[in-house]
Amino acid sequence: MLAPILVLFLVAALLEYRSLKIQKRYREIISSVILLAAGLTLGILRLLHVEIPSPMSGIKTLFQPISHLLTRLLYI
Amino acid sequence: MITQQMTTRQAAMWFILFQLGSAFLLLPRVLAGTAKQDAWLSVLIAIGAFFLLVPLYTAIAKQLEETSFSDYILELFGRIGGKLLLCGFIVGYPYLLYIIVLRDLSDFLTTSFITETPAEPILVLMMSAVIYIVRSGAAVIGRTVEILFFLVMLLFAFGYVSLIPSAEVTNLMPVLEHGWNPVLLAAFTMLIFPYSEMMLFLFLVPNIRQARRWKKAVVKSALVSGSMFLLMTLLTISVLSDGVVSNIMYPSYFAVRTISIGDFYERFEVLVAVLWYITIFYRLSLFLHVSVQGLAVVLGLQDPRPLLIPLSLIALVMANIIWPNTAGYTAALQVWPFYSMFFGIFLPILIWMVGIFKRAKNSISKEN
Numbered sequence: 001m002l003a004p005i006l007v008l009f010l011v012a013a014l015l016e017y018r019s020l021k022i023q024k025r026y027r028e029i030i031s032s033v034i035l036l037a038a039g040l041t042l043g044i045l046r047l048l049h050v051e052i053p054s055p056m057s058g059i060k061t062l063f064q065p066i067s068h069l070l071t072r073l074l075y076i
Numbered sequence: 077m078i079t080q081q082m083t084t085r086q087a088a089m090w091f092i093l094f095q096l097g098s099a100f101l102l103l104p105r106v107l108a109g110t111a112k113q114d115a116w117l118s119v120l121i122a123i124g125a126f127f128l129l130v131p132l133y134t135a136i137a138k139q140l141e142e143t144s145f146s147d148y149i150l151e152l153f154g155r156i157g158g159k160l161l162l163c164g165f166i167v168g169y170p171y172l173l174y175i176i177v178l179r180d181l182s183d184f185l186t187t188s189f190i191t192e193t194p195a196e197p198i199l200v201l202m203m204s205a206v207i208y209i210v211r212s213g214a215a216v217i218g219r220t221v222e223i224l225f226f227l228v229m230l231l232f233a234f235g236y237v238s239l240i241p242s243a244e245v246t247n248l249m250p251v252l253e254h255g256w257n258p259v260l261l262a263a264f265t266m267l268i269f270p271y272s273e274m275m276l277f278l279f280l281v282p283n284i285r286q287a288r289r290w291k292k293a294v295v296k297s298a299l300v301s302g303s304m305f306l307l308m309t310l311l312t313i314s315v316l317s318d319g320v321v322s323n324i325m326y327p328s329y330f331a332v333r334t335i336s337i338g339d340f341y342e343r344f345e346v347l348v349a350v351l352w353y354i355t356i357f358y359r360l361s362l363f364l365h366v367s368v369q370g371l372a373v374v375l376g377l378q379d380p381r382p383l384l385i386p387l388s389l390i391a392l393v394m395a396n397i398i399w400p401n402t403a404g405y406t407a408a409l410q411v412w413p414f415y416s417m418f419f420g421i422f423l424p425i426l427i428w429m430v431g432i433f434k435r436a437k438n439s440i441s442k443e444n
Contacts, residue, residue: 035386
């Protein structure tokens with residue numbers, strides 16, 4: 001299901017770039033293209049079943065100790 | 077780009093729907109998991125504690141004067157430091173929340189509502205609406221919210237007033253069985269999620285024009301959404317009892333499913349799902365609005381709109397991997413308040429103090 005959605009986003013972005021090019025907004029086009037490329041790469045990696053690390057797991061390892069500490073403090 | 081204007085009334089309505097958002101379904105379970113039958117007390121404490129945060133936020137809103145929040149950060153921390161801070165803040169808070177709320181939406185719909193549909197089409201349909209409304213700007217969001225707000229209130233009244241006959245007060249007894257500690261812990265969770273997310277409203281101060289009107293909108297919305305949360309928690313727990321509430325993923329949805337008056341007046345859970353869909357829409361649009369506005373300042377763009385499509389694409393892919401399953405979600409929800417606290421409470425305190433310091437320094441240099 002992801003593949004057609006990636007194409008959909010690509011087409012929508014290309015349509016937008018066409019009008020931006022007429023207005024000569026090159027800075028906007030470049031930053032948007034870089035982000036779009038990152039998104040497409042992520043999508044393709046996911047289609048190829050490559051494991052992508054979740055940002056949530058980093059947050060969990062960082063903040064789990066505080067959470068445990070506070071829970072233990074309040075329950076005793 | 078010209079900042080589009082909203083009235084105080086529109087802003088207050090947007091904020092109410094924003095707070096109802098994901099918390100509407102998840103909060104009763106999170107609260108009842110820690111505070112058991114006293115969850116309604118935690119709601120009261122959390123709202124009380126939030127009104128201690130309001131003066132802090134209003135002080136920042138007053139410092140802003142005419143500048144937008146992102147420009148103000150650049151002004152306080154210098155061009156490079158400010159951009160780094162703003163970028164970290166946007167990616168770590170509103171944008172991450174955008175991804176999480178998208179996942180909330182697909183989790184709820186695929187587990188309890190339209191179980192045959194895969195997650196991606198649901199998200200793409202929602203996202204296209206969100207991208208469209210954020211492209212149109214804050215004034216358009218304000219006008220649509222004036223229409224849909226009353227629909228949400230009507231659905232809420234239908235669903236929850238019908239619960240009153242089956243409520244049993246004995247489920248709320250005994251009060252404070254386990255002492256104050258669990259109640260305070262649950263109140264802390266609720267203060268952070270959803271209330272400290274109100275700090276994102278600081279990005280909307282230029283759209284509402286004055287700090288005084290902004291404060292009015294925030295206070296009004298906190299009062300209305302707080303009383304809705306209180307009513308909802310009281311009813312859900314008194315209908316289902318705390319043991320059931322803390323074990324179901326979406327208790328406020330499940331409670332409405334139990335309504336059956338004379339085998340005719342029943343199946344109101346669809347209304348709750350529609351209500352939730354609308355509130356999630358406004359939640360997502362605020363997160364996306366703030367993310368693009370902030371990132372446009374970081375990248376030095378005049379027009380933030382070209383960022384909408386790429387950012388949504390990344391969010392769509394990330395939403396599927398942010399946690400593997402519901403168990404991962406429950407674990408994440410326990411840690412989330414501690415992470416969110418840094419952005420919702422500590423960052424505003426830092427900005428406020430640096431703001432005071434800068435102003436004092438400026439007035440001294442002017443006198444010399």
